[in-house]
Amino acid sequence: MFGQNIGIDLGTEKITAFVEGRGIVLSEANAIAYDNYNNETYAIGNAAGEMAEKTPDALTVKKPITGGVISDFSVMSEILAHYITKLCGKKIFRPNVIISAPSSITKLERKTVIEAACAAGAGKVSVIDEPVISALGAGLSIDHPHGTMVIDLGAGTTDIAIITMGTVAYAASLKIAGDTMDEAIQQYIKREKNINIGTVTAKKLKHTVGCAYKRSEEIEIEATGKNYVTGMPEIFNISSTEIYEALKDQINIIFEAVVDVMEQAPPELYSDICHEGILLTGGVAKLPGLDKEFSSRLGIKIKRAADPEHCAAKGAGYILRNMKAMEDHGYSFRMKESINGI
Ligand SMILES: Nc1ncnc2c1ncn2[C@@H]1O[C@H](COP(=O)(O)OP(=O)(O)OP(=O)(O)O)[C@@H](O)[C@H]1O
Ligand SMILES: [Mg+2]
Incomplete structure (x- = not known):
């Protein structure tokens, strides 16, 4: 070499x-x-x-x-x-x-x-x-006439694609992704608690107590922000249910877009996807419960790639x-x- x-x-x-x-x-x-x-x-x-x-x-x-x-x-x-x-x-x-x-x-x-x-x-x-x-990186073989569906959930975009013979056949790219989830958490906390938090704190909350479903056992974390009214620092508690509430609209939008792309696929590709399932890649694929939530709503197997960010x-x-x-x-x-x- x-x-x-x-x-x-x-x-x-x-x-x-x-x-x-x-x-x-x-x-x-x-x-x-x-x-x-x-x-x-x-x-x-x-x-x-x-x-x-x-x-x-x-x-x-x-x-x-x-x-x-x-x-x-x-x-x-x-x-x-x-x-x-x-x-x-x-x-x-x-x-x-x-x-x-x-x-x-x-x-x-x-x-x-x-x-x-x-x-x-x-x-x-x-x-x-x-x-x-990303599909290749997750170990999928995409070069034959067979439908493979991948959802890459990154920081800036969520890319939904049906690939066949090495090429994207049907796709959608949404601006709803990790960064807008951080913004949604910031907006929720401002609206519900009158507290401003930075994007670093919002991201930390998403990583630690974020989830795509309502956890049966709530978890809670302490965070620091700035009171919107007094301008003073404030320490507050926030739960996984609250972060779920903050994120659920975004998760719904992504879900609807997945359904839209699937609807575009002709029957043979559609049946390949139903049989093989859908692959999740990108950092947001690590959001707890996203795979289970999509799987129960679509009735299709959802696989989260190992090491999805890479x-x-x-x-x-x-x-x-x-x-x-x-x-x-x-x-x-x-x-x-x-x-x-x-
Ligand atoms: N455990 C986690 N739960 C939820 N989100 C996570 C988790 N770990 C990482 N993320 C999010 O994943 C995103 C980064 O993913 P990734 O590295 O795939 O994005 P990117 O490739 O830089 O962005 P894009 O592909 O959109 O240009 C960030 O929004 C990050 O907060
Ligand atoms: Mg990416």
Whole structure:
């Protein structure tokens, strides 16, 4: 092996990388902090992510992807360049790079991601839809005429897709996902308790007492916020039932979208899905009870992928090993010179 080929999952919350022969080597916040006085980069990755909502005037934290959409290409290019160089060093042979990108990405955006990766030191690049790559990362075989349904629940988007012969046949991409769940928790606590909490606290509540169903045995946690009326700090208790109440509308919207996508499928694909079940990937798949809730409402088996947050990066690893088979399904590496032909 002359060069080291890498797979990168460009997520709203995380950037995760897989290196051929080494596995997952990086999982960092997809964020960058700039020094406002000289416009220089101050921190990249987790160090920058931890500063969000806590920066002094001297620093600004930026994220290249918001709501599953690439919102700042120059920030994305800088982060890609930083990690490609860190992972591969300055090798004579440029690495081939597989990038998992939001499924709503346009042709032009796809081209720009490839250009950014090439400028960052990549040799050949391929951008692959997140549901396809996540299904491969979860170990599903998707290259035959057989319907596979995947729901990738990330921070910025929930991508619902029916895949057959390596390609997305029916799909929906919703902006209802981990980040909007955090907002829903913030709004609920403001409305019900007159307390403002930050997104870090909301996320912590979602991870610790969040659930997609009403737990028979309630659990409770203590949290700190700022009283909306007095402006003073306040310590309060919040239960799993309250977080369930805060999240249930969002879970219903996702459920309805799953039903919509299933309804579009022709009978043969539909029956494959009923037989095989639906795969959940992405970090929000870890929300307790989401699998059971969907399963009881749809009457279909729902499987949560092992290590759901890393499915996309692992899928990139699979593609690096099986590029020839992927090419048969219309995916291909692009070099900078061939980008104009996209
Ligand atoms: N135990 C948990 N319960 C609920 N949500 C969780 C849990 N663990 C992680 N999450 C959520 O998963 C989301 C991150 O998932 P993931 O890493 O798949 O997103 P991403 O790939 O960065 O985003 P996207 O694919 O939308 O661009 C965050 O919203 C995080 O809070
Ligand atoms: Mg993702």
